[in-house]
Amino acid sequence: MKQRPAGGGPEKEAKCSINVRRFGMNLSDAYAVTDYYCQGVSFKLDAWLAHLNLPPTGSGLQRAAVFVVLTRWGAWEHVALLCPLWVAGDADARTRVIDQFHELACLESDLRIELRRLKAVAEEAKAKFSEQWARAVDAAVR
Numbered sequence: 001m002k003q004r005p006a007g008g009g010p011e012k013e014a015k016c017s018i019n020v021r022r023f024g025m026n027l028s029d030a031y032a033v034t035d036y037y038c039q040g041v042s043f044k045l046d047a048w049l050a051h052l053n054l055p056p057t058g059s060g061l062q063r064a065a066v067f068v069v070l071t072r073w074g075a076w077e078h079v080a081l082l083c084p085l086w087v088a089g090d091a092d093a094r095t096r097v098i099d100q101f102h103e104l105a106c107l108e109s110d111l112r113i114e115l116r117r118l119k120a121v122a123e124e125a126k127a128k129f130s131e132q133w134a135r136a137v138d139a140a141v142r
Contacts, residue, residue, distance in 0.1 A: 042072060042074070043072045043073050043074070043078070044073075044074045045074050045075065045078055046078060047078050047079075047080070048072075048073065048078065048079055048080070049080050049081070049082045050069060050070075050079055050080070050081055050082060051081075051082040051083065052066070052069070052081065052085060053083060053085060053097075054096065054097060054100055060100055060103075061100055061101075061104060062104075063104045066101075066104050067104075085097045
């Protein structure tokens with residue numbers, strides 16, 4: 001930055017000092033993974049940072065993406081959010097995030113019907129093979 005003295009004369013280089021302070025987490029060797037990468041992977045007891053915020057495009061989150069990412073850990077203590085899901089005090093943002101997650105958690109009607117059908121088939125098999133079922137349960141308890 002150049003500055004001209006008040007009384008005229010040649011320009012002088014102005015010196016400026018800035019104090020910078022960083023906040024955050026210390027990161028060692030790390031890399032980012034997508035929900036696509038996570039499929040079939042188990043993070044087990046590794047610690048991970050997750051970014052679950054709604055995209056700025058307004059397109060929302062996808063059920064498969066959220067499900068894949070949130071089911072990779074062995075324990076919730078090993079997951080930390082990269083940033084808050086909404087700005088503190090912003091009730092509208094909080095409502096949007098909660099509504100989006102509720103929408104993702106709802107089963108579509110065809111999936112709900114299929115799950116009921118599978119449960120009924122399992123109950124029929126359990127009744128048909130009750131003796132074998134009882135032995136299997138007894139063996140599992142031991």
